[in-house]
Amino acid sequence: MQIKKTIWRTALVTVAGLALGAVANQNQTIHGAQVSVAAVPTATGPSTITINYVPGYGIAMWNTYQANRYVVGPKLMHGTSWRVVKTVMVDGQTWYNLGGNQWIPATHTVAGTQLPLPTPTNVTGGIKINYVPGYSIAVWNSFDSSRKATGQLLKHGTSWQVTAKVSYQGQTWYRVGTKQWVQGQYTTFTDYQVTRLLGVPFIDQYANGAPYGCEGASALQAMHYKGRLAGWNLQQLLNTMPIAKDNNPYHGFAGSPYGETPGVHQTIFPQAFDPWIAKFNPVKDISGTNLQGIINQVKAGNPVVAWVTIRFGAPQYQKFFWGTGVSNLHVMTVDGYNTKTGQVHVSDPVLGRYWVTNAQFNRAYAPHQFAVAIL
Known part of the structure; x- marks a missing residue:
């Protein structure tokens, strides 16, 4: 549930029979429960966490942190944020309680409401712009959500050297220069570790009258x-x-x-x-x-x-x-x-x-x- 306000607000929603609440700021929905939790051994933990799994997929919630646990409720999707009611440490593993009998391991989470930016991977390769004939694609100063267009445009059909690539929010980005990134969906990538073809033109020595040239x-x-x-x-x-x-x-x-x-x-x-x-x-x-x-x-x-x-x-x-x-x-x-x-x-x-x-x-x-x- 998204609440587009700059102040915090609490609301109750029902998901799969579970009483859940939502708290939001301008850009991020933080989910939380409005029910009491039984006494459990506690540990120090964050007040909110964000699921850091695989874009488009989620992690399971469990009815307890103990060995006889079973899955309850809906999966918590990658990128969603949740309020933590209690944190426990059991057999060296951290568990978060999201309210009632709703527990998740800390394995696929990060503290706070923002996922860490992925680290670009250095590559030796090139891209060919595959957009619309006669048109160009924009170059951005970054791949993250704060990116801004640099004003530079790369024409359809042109080729460019690539020094790094990264996957962000389900999309591949390629670095073509310092603070210069392009969206992968409009390109064809060639890994120079595997193949490269420069496209040197052909000059016919016989047609130029030089059979020994x-x-x-x-x-x-x-x-x-x-x-x-x-x-x-x-x-x-x-x-x-x-x-x-x-x-x-x-x-x-x-x-x-x-x-x-x-x-x-x-x-x-x-x-x-x-x-x-x-x-x-x-x-x-x-x-x-x-x-x-x-x-x-x-x-x-x-x-x-x-x-x-x-x-x-x-x-x-x-x-x-x-x-x-x-x-x-x-x-x-x-x-x-x-x-x-x-x-x-x-x-x-x-x-x-x-x-x-x-x-x-x-x-x-x-x-x-x-x-x-x-x-």
């Missing part, structure tokens, strides 16, 4: 994802690429990206690739790392340029004057992973965007283990 194409599509060199095409980037006069890929690109150079292993290795791309976008050379190291970069939002093989086929080794190379070498961008299926996702400048098994990737990646994260 996979390194540049992989770098450019990763930089486009990062929002850099947005107006550049592949040829513009390749025109800035260092060319190795001695055809050593450790010194620059060996040969030409635009056509075959007989007897030359046409590629560029990270030692020359890194300073070239770093002129346009920060990079981190993670060469020598395993697949998990690559996945960790993608999890952090950084696509990785990786030196693998054409169609992830078995490596075909070949001797060159500078050392041993892989004649079926190919370079592409890793931009996703799925730990449940054991796959990684790539943007291949020849074949497009697709998934490949971890085993296939590891075999193709093993010869050089060259990898550069685009930050």
